[in-house]
Amino acid sequence: MLNSIKSDKMFEIKDKDGLARLGEFTTPHGTIETPTIMPVINPNRELVSVKKLEQEFDTQILITNSYILYKDQNLRDKSLSKGVHDLLGFSGPIMTDSGTFQAHVYGDIDVEPEEILDFQRRIGSDVITILDEFTEPDDSRETARKKVQKTIERAEYAQKSKKDGKSLNALPVQGSVYLDIRERCGESMGDMNGDVYPIGGVVPLMEDYRFQELVEVIIAAKKGLGPRGPVHLFGAGHPMLYSLAVLIGCDLFDSSSYAKYAKRGDMMYPEGTRNIEQIEYLGCECPVCTSNDLKDLKEINKKENVRLIAEHNLWVCFREINKIKQSIKEGSLWELVERRARSHPKLLESLQVLNQEYQFLERFEPRSRDRASLYTGQESIYRPTFKRIKNWILKNYRLPKDGPTVYFELDQSQKPYSRYLREEIEMLESYDVNFLVSTQMGPVPLEMDEVYPIAQSVFPSHPVQIISLEHYKRKKKIDELIRWEGEKTLTTLSKSKGPDFDEMKIRATADYQFGKGAGEALTNGTLSYIKNNKGRIKNVKLDRDHILSIRHYDGFFTLKESGARILLDEFSPPELRINVTEESAEFNRDGKSVFSKFVTEMSSNLRHGDESIVVTEKDDLVAIARVFLTEEEVMSFDKGVAAAVRTGFERSKDTPI
């Protein structure tokens, strides 16, 4: 049973794209939508007023430093008597930091961990941060390990002394640049069931443009934490970094940078920073830049000028977050990340890590998206979506016939290729040959050409070569390809009794979508088809039973009852399955969604958007559903929909209740 370890009651995933997610985070002072930025408020130096943040910006949550409140007698008294919400004049959620960063800057602080924890509770903070030990990038392994140990002990204390329902605990993941220490720290914090997981000790990496290490550190922390959340990237205040951080699973950012930068006259943009003195043309559409002349921005009295630049910086940050959210919704976040990475070579370099971490990222990568994948540059070929199909074609795809391979070289605008080759296919399908076609990704089996992302991607006209012809030939042990040169090619070929092209298509697609063996099981009998007026298969029948339909937009199958039963026979549990409790099954049979808390087991191979088969613990067919959360996510979340039921089935009469 997975239920015993589920815990995350305060965070729910509403939508996602890979590791990136649109989430809902519930605090004692209301629910916020993530990803979001928490502007840092220093009550001693309020540059942009809280009222303005609340009314004019998308501010849902603030962060303030409890150590600063604690050290100032006046602020301490006020916050203890009125509470931090009254003190700041903000009715929404407030997170408090603990002084860890001050310890990093000044070497030491004079407050005990229990003292500052208790203070944060007494002033009514919604999210309390424990006083953790800031691990520096140049700490030795031993130092980092000791600091992490201390941080874990303090987190344990904070969790034990927590009063239910009053406030939430943020348990930071430390570990310097030692990835195994980061991962283990993430695991320990996650096991304690914290409410927010800040990734700490990363500001020096960001300040020095060590983005590659930053990405490695975040991914290591995520591996340890699992899908739990929300994850807070401590001190990340530059919009240039947000999309990449969200892509690898960060949900919250805190920013004092908008103010710090403004004091130097630095204006932030998603593609970098410019000082106001260097700016000759504004080129920004935020309210500050559209309602002020550049001359005024440069000349008005210093204090007003700093405030306006701070507001511009906040506008830019919040707008970038909105762009990111839109990208998650439409499944285009990778493209935004690749474009943003071009703003600095060090950022571009950090995308290498995503390539190296394919195995991890793939676990969260949908097999299909609603929109085409756009190529933005050579880093695009490392996206998990392209690497997955490449790996499958090279490693798992089996040539359907024993004979030679006929290779079609086409004009790249002729997508999907098989429709331009209908006559050739008709001529060739009774011969003992396999079909290979040149695409912008490189050569792919022709019968796969309508499957996402082969037809659903846009490349420049020069060849991109995700798969190379030489590699394909070597992997498939093809000595020589027969290049198609029209009917005369037929004279060299021998006839075959093997599968026709439609059957080849069903076998290859089913094996790719459901796993090895699905193609054979689903074609074991007499096949017939219902096609549309363009000759495209809509429905597949096996011995007169409708088993599959083909989705026009991504070439994948939707399952029908008979198809699902064939797959249940072919694949042993838990493959392709979501097991639910009997209680849930009754609702799912009526077409209602599968909720995470009722899932008892699930295949780890199911990805977001996949067709899945909902069964009872006795493996009785309940429904066919579209996966929303992966197994790892289902394990972590009590809240939310795990899969949306497409078709529910009545209990079969011979099934005992």
Ligand SMILES: [Zn+2]
């Ligand atoms: Zn602006």
